[in-house]
Amino acid sequence: MGNWVVIAQYSYSDAYRTEFICRGQETKDQALKALRAALHTYVPSKNIIEKRRQVYRFADQESYLVVIKGKLTEWECTLRVMELVSDSADPAVAERARMEDGAEYVADGPQDRIPPGY
Numbered sequence: 182m183g184n185w186v187v188i189a190q191y192s193y194s195d196a197y198r199t200e201f202i203c204r205g206q207e208t209k210d211q212a213l214k215a216l217r218a219a220l221h222t223y224v225p226s227k228n229i230i231e232k233r234r235q236v237y238r239f240a241d242q243e244s245y246l247v248v249i250k251g252k253l254t255e256w257e258c259t260l261r262v263m264e265l266v267s268d269s270a271d272p273a274v275a276e277r278a279r280m281e282d283g284a285e286y287v288a289d290g291p292q293d294r295i296p297p298g299y
Contacts, residue, residue: 183205183206183207183208183211183212184264184265184266184274184277184278185205185206185207185208185209185211185212185262185263185264185265186201186202186203186204186205186206186212186262186263186264186265187201187202187203187206187212187215187216187219187260187261187262187263188200188201188202188260188261188262188263189202189219189223189225189258189259189260190258190259190261191225191256191257191258191259192257193225193226198225200225202215202216202219202223202260203215203216203219206262209262209264212262212264213243213262216243216245216260216261216262219260220236220245220247220260221234221236223247223258223260224249224256225249225256225258226256229249229251229254229256230251230252231249231250231251232250232251232252233249233250234247234248234249234250235247235248235250236248243261243262244259244260244261245259245260245261246258246259247259247260264278265278266278
């Protein structure tokens with residue numbers, strides 16, 4: 182199973198939510214393809230009757246703001262791809278992330294490691 186996921190983040194009432202739209206993508210390119218497919222279909226609530234949808238792309242071209250206007254409400258949510266780089270139940274996750282990315286610094290314990298010079 183892959184380490185790439187597609188998530189949506191939005192506010193709902195007084196809470197901030199993160200929802201996994203798609204998990205287990207093998208590559209970043211696969212995750213980006215799943216992200217782009219979700220841009221025009223994802224809704225954060227089944228109760229919304231969509232009248233208009235606007236999709237804004239962030240400069241990184243890997244994150245999008247989706248604005249859904251309904252009859253009475255308006256939703257804003259951010260959709261983006263993420264990579265799982267550490268999992269306390271599976272130490273091999275961090276090793277795979279290091280090998281694939283060539284990353285020198287990946288958090289692999291309870292505390293984050295900050296590279297020198299930051």
